[in-house]
Amino acid sequence: MKAVLLGAVAALALASAAAAAEIEVKMLDKGAEGVMVFEPALVKVEPGDTVKFVASNKGHNAESIKGMLPEGAAPFVGKVNQDIAITFDKPGVYGVKCLPHYGMGMVGLVVVGKPSNQDEAMAVTHPGKAKHVMTALFGKLSTQAAAK
Secondary structure, eight states: OHHHHHHHHHHHHHHHHHHOOEEEEEEEEEETTEEEEEESSEEEEOTTEEEEEEOOSTTOOOEEOTTOSOTTOOOOBOOTTOOEEEEEOSOEEEEEEOGGGTTTTOEEEEEESSOTTHHHHHTOOOOHHHHHHHHHHHHHHHHHHHHO
16 A cells, blocks of 8 residues: 555656756847847746756856845856756746846846746846846736736
């Protein structure tokens, strides 16, 4: 009986691991939305999914933006010119930047499940063009939410 129960638990664990998705976000010098971009810049995932930031062009990294993480989520910092894969377990809004190109507007949003910390994340200030890009990303997020 215990063996059957353990087998069922193991099968469930494997099934949920298999159900987790991996989404790829490219770090680009030039993309469909302009220069110095994450593509796509707005990603919606479920808890347990992984986002892989791919250094498609040299000189970029992906790291979390202070104040734009759900409570209890760990900040992350990728190295320049290297891919980084982050598994997002806590629901909420995560702000992402490329440190060398932050002021040029190289920012993105990862929304995990329900964006519970959206108001706090929207209150964070950004330098230069990043302010305008982030405002546009939150606008897209609100439009998508209203369409549902």
